[in-house]
Amino acid sequence: MDVQRLDDAAQMRALSHPTRLRLVGLLRTGGPQTAAMLGEQVDEAPGTISYHCKRLADAGFIEPAPELGTDRRERWWRAVAQHTSWDLADGFDDPDRMVAGTALDRTVAQAYADEYTAFLDHVPAFGREWVAASNSGDRTLRLTVDELRALGSELQGVLDRWEARSAEHEPGDGSERVTAVVQSYRSARP
Numbered sequence: 001m002d003v004q005r006l007d008d009a010a011q012m013r014a015l016s017h018p019t020r021l022r023l024v025g026l027l028r029t030g031g032p033q034t035a036a037m038l039g040e041q042v043d044e045a046p047g048t049i050s051y052h053c054k055r056l057a058d059a060g061f062i063e064p065a066p067e068l069g070t071d072r073r074e075r076w077w078r079a080v081a082q083h084t085s086w087d088l089a090d091g092f093d094d095p096d097r098m099v100a101g102t103a104l105d106r107t108v109a110q111a112y113a114d115e116y117t118a119f120l121d122h123v124p125a126f127g128r129e130w131v132a133a134s135n136s137g138d139r140t141l142r143l144t145v146d147e148l149r150a151l152g153s154e155l156q157g158v159l160d161r162w163e164a165r166s167a168e169h170e171p172g173d174g175s176e177r178v179t180a181v182v183q184s185y186r187s188a189r190p
Contacts, residue, residue, distance in 0.1 A: 002083060010100075012100035012103070013103065016100065019052050020056050034077070053077050057077070
């Protein structure tokens with residue numbers, strides 16, 4: 001699995017901008033694209049997208065794909081990794097990293113909320129079968145820190161297995177893009 005590990009607060013700050021987070025996601029799911037192509041998907045001007053792409057490239061999240069261009073003015077970009085990971089707990093050793101990591105987590109949490117809201121907005125268009133196959137739920141559990149760690153590892157393993165299945169599909173075979181979000185954390189409430 002292609003994972004880019006973040007250990008630098010500056011990288012976290014670069015990715016914590018909502019538009020940049022979305023651009024990296026679009027390049028991961030849609031493959032290499034130009035600023036104009038990306039701009040159409042996020043409803044931003046190509047100049048704004050080019051600025052964000054430059055910042056993402058400087059931070060090491062994307063890179064130019066010059067072999068795809070048809071002329072000198074056309075600039076293509078591609079993601080350098082399929083996944084990004086960071087450990088928020090590492091911020092306890094570095095206050096700057098803690099601030100940057102929590103800002104990035106907030107941006108990711110909002111992106112998850114926006115994605116689910118978009119799903120709800122499109123429920124009638126998806127049809128009964130896709131909506132019935134979807135799920136959202138929660139459980140309130142009482143676990144030790146070791147049990148919480150084991151739960152997270154087990155859930156990650158499930159996602160890894162299904163990601164391998166996902167790679168077997170291609171457009172037109174009845175598959176559609178599916179978002180799977182797994183969250184498990186100590187509740188802030190008693």
